Amino acid sequence: MVKSKTRWKMEEVNQELALRLQQQLHISLLLAQLLVGRGIETVDAAEKFLGGSVQDFYDPFLLDGMEAAVNRIRQAIDNDESILIYGDYDADGVTSTSIMIHTMRMAGATFQYYIPNRFTEGYGLNEGALVKAAENGFSVVITVDTGISAIKEAELAKEMGLDLIITDHHEPPETIPDAYAVVNPKKPDCPYPFKMLAGAGVAFKFAHALLGELPHHLLEIAAIGTIADLVALVDENRLIAKLGLKALEHSVNPGVKALKKVCGIEGKVSAYHIGFGMGPRINATGRLETADRAVKMFITSDYEDAERYACELDELNKERQELVEAIAAEAEELVLAMSEEERDVLVVAKEGWNEGVIGIVASRLVERFYRPTIVLSINTEQAKAKGSARSIAGFNMYEALTTCADILPHYGGHPMAAGMTLAEANVSELRRRLNELARAWLTADDYIPITKVDAICTLPEANLETIEQLEKMAPFGLGNPSPKILIEGVEIADLRIIGKDENHIKCQFRQDGVTLDGIGFKMADIAAELSPRDEANVVGELAVNEWNNQRKAQFVLKDVTVLGLQVFDWRGTRSKTEKLAALDGEAPTRIVSFRSQGQLQLEQQAQKWRTLQLEPNPEIRQLVLYDLPRSYKELEDALNVHPELERLYCLFGEEPNTLPSLPLREQFKEVYKTVYLHKSLSRKDIPLLAQAKKLTPSAVRFILEVFHDLGFLKKDEQSYQLSQTNEKRDLTESVVYQQQKEALELETELLYSSYQSLRAFLKRFTLQDAGTKEKIYHGF
Known part of the structure; x- marks a missing residue:
């Protein structure tokens, strides 16, 4: 048994609505279920979600305060007043600032920009910066991605004759700053239909309003800020992200092109590229130094300058990564202590x-x-x-x-x-x-993480056509995560560890004659918990794997659970000690030895195993068969006293003193003739007799023991002697013969069978009832 690492919570979906969407839109049922699960229940809503165009953008003047803000900026442009753009140091603040700079350039404004230092000034609008702005002759200050809580600063600006325009998206306080204009979709009584714009989104809407047309060339920068700020990718955020990602693929902005290059982004650009490539590099400069060079990268018209800035961001990000690794390691040590x-x-x-x-x-x-x-x-x-x-x-x-x-x-x-x-x-x-x-x-x-499961599908349903339909739901992010799919009852096959650091797994999932490639990133630790042909329930994401211009369906594994008993084939291993050391030390474990109890105890003492036990325990979860049982009864006793058993490890190999096969009846006759002729046989002569009859000494000893068991021979410490009896008995009447026959049959079943046969046999054995026991015991 393998338990899932997280708690799976299934999304409940109205199947009637899903079927209606499937039929009306001619899409897969899986896609229809996912849409309904995300609150998209009508054809119009689904078409807008899956499609989306510039016509779907809302009128920017629906934002309360937008008209006043735009009119004041136009007045400043007409009067050649100096405008200060006041930004922020994270990726959203950097992109918001860059959008506003491009906008002011196009509008012909006289302006400068300012971003506070995280370490010396902290977050938000500060009084010192406003005082300097007034001293330097600015008459208008417009904030981006900040300012909604700047109540005191707004009062100061008013006292100094500065017209403060706030554009922000953060939660407003009870009291709104007394500024010349405040543009924030979350502001009370703001009629704007979408409340969750990022700072870059609000700046983009301001650009639209000021310029009088949608600024298509700024969509790519707005998308970077929107995705990097982790706002919900729904409604207008989704539109900005979707159209912006498309624009990123063919960008002519020198800074964007240079940033793509250092991130290794070619061709199609996804939200992943921003979230894990562009965003961290933009954020790195504000985390370690000032965010100024990131803004310069986005606003320069010189590609060489842009490339230099992008390379500097890349180096800062590497420095940031090393710093995070060092601090995280120190923090983990503190936690463990x-x-x-x-x-x-x-x-x-x-x-x-x-x-x-x-x-x-x-x-x-x-x-x-x-x-x-x-x-x-x-x-x-x-x-x-x-x-x-x-x-x-x-x-x-x-x-x-x-x-x-x-x-x-x-x-x-x-x-x-x-x-x-x-x-x-x-x-x-x-x-x-x-x-x-x-x-x-x-x-x-x-304290167990939750995985939200969006839908269930079968392996045959998880085909390339379905996955290509699911891609229409992208871009994925907060509010629209990549769908988590549950596939039940799949066989995990061809499992192997891959990657430079050997920390990923690759496998195949099989069901009803259909196969699907699977990969689990940073899941190499689970490989030891899975045995071949395990039937599992898996949760993950359906994706397309593109390689050499070929597209194949792929399942990105996130979590797995295996129900029932698992059987691990460790037969014939060279180092039993190494295998035992690799066992899960957290699970109660018992090692069963049928022939080598002394050796096992020595190994246990040497390894200082504290969790492994030699004696039965009803709480045992893992059972190791250290060597071969000699009878079905021994095997039954080992298995059936552990009702909670989850994993069975077969560590046995070819054990000593085991006959390779039962001697033939003719060989029994030849040995008996020799003893009958001489009336007795000394034990020291057994090797000579074995050589003469072309048998092994152990085979001769076995034959003699069978005859003794049947009453045909007597024995003492020195020899076997002929017994005076006229009773006729068959070999099969000997307990010794039957025990050896059973041991050999069991050895063949356990040691020489295929893994599939071994697994089936042991599972059947552990679940046997009175009706099956006779079949397994072959009548004994």
Whole structure:
């Protein structure tokens, strides 16, 4: 048995609606089920979701404050006033700033841009920057991706005669800043029909409004910001992402082309390329230094400059990766050193950790330990700790931090992620309180990750045509994740470990005569848990594997469960000790030895196995047959006392002192004639008799023992003697003969059979009832 690593939660779908969509749109039932599962229940909604064009964009002037903002910028352009674009240092802020710069250029504005330093100024609009703007003669400041919480800063701008225009997408506070104009779809009473635009999306809408037409050439930058900011890829976000990704394939923007090159992106561009290629490189500059060079890359018209900036981003990203790896390793050591009482919520802190990457480290720890996590960087000079939090389903991080507000002078966020600052002296208290809270809020099941399963399909349904239909649901991301598909009752075959670091697996899934290639990234550890021909339920993603201009269906494995007893064929292994050492040490295990108990005990003592047992135990999950049983009864006794058995390992090989076959009746007669002629046979003469009769000494001893068992011979320590009896008896009446016959039959069944036969035999044996036992025992 292999248990799934996550909890599978099946999405319930209205099958009647799915069938209707299938028939009306002429699509596969699987695609129809997925659409309904995502709330797309009508033909019009489905066609818009699967298609989408520029005509589907909403009027930008539906955004409250847009008209006032555009009119003020046009006035500034007409009067040649200086405009300051105030941005942010993450990928969304960088792309928002770049969109606004391109827009101002096209509109003929006089402007400059400014992005605050993460480490010296922190997040958001700050008073110092506004004071400098006023001193340098700017009359209008327009923010992108920030400003919605800048209440004091808006008051200051007003006092200094600065007209502040805020464009943002974050959650607004109860009081909206008193600015010249505030453009935010989440602003109360804003009539805009879509509330979840990224900062880059809001900047794109502003460009549309100011320029009077849709800025097609800015779609690619808007898509990068939208996807990198992890906003829900639905409605207008989906439209920006879909059209922007298409534009990225044929971009003429020098910065975009250079960034694609350092990311190794050619041909079709997907959301994955942005999420794991472009986005991290853009973010790296703001995490380690300033985000200025990322903006310069997007706005330059010189390809050589763009390439230089892109290469610098690439190098910074490598530096960022090394930094994350180092801090994550230190953080993991701190977690492993914690007591059990401190591991319900992980709070780790250390002096000198880079504040720009601790959010990534927190995500890493959640992925590794699946616990709500806070990573804090300590500044000993200020006696403060600044941190980032990531959570799991069921633990509302923002609500949890709110219960600790008395020791958190600054905190904010949402249920799954947050940030905070606190006194260094209160770190231990924060850890204690949050762990206490988790014990009240969470159950043991909450610490097992959840995999949301979108639909079930059979292997024959998972064909190339169906998968190509599913591709129409892309781009995938938050709010529109790549569908997780469950396929039940498949056979896992041709399993092998691949990859430079040997950390991936490749296999084939088989069902009803159909095969499907499978791959599991970073799942090499599960290979040892799977035995050939296991029947499994698998969860993963259907994809197209393109190689040498050929397209094949492929299943990207995410999780697997195998029900019932697994049989592992380790027969004839050279090193039994190595195999035993490779067993899962967490599962209760028993080793059964029928012939080599002493040797096994020596090996167990040498290896110091604490979890392996030699005696029966009803809680045993893994059973190792160390050597061959000599009878069906021995095998039955070994197997049937473990009702919870999940895995059976066959470690036996050719054991010593086993006859290769039963002697023939003629050979029995020849040996008996010799003893009859001489009336006795000395034990020391057995090798000579064996040589004369062309038998092995063990075969002669066996024949003599059978005759003794039948009463034809007597024996003592020195010899066998003829017994005076006239009774006729058949060889099969001898218990010794029958035991050897049974041992040889069992040896043939267990040792020389194919894996498939061995597996079937042992499974049948463990599940046998009174009716099948006679067949297995061949009547004995």
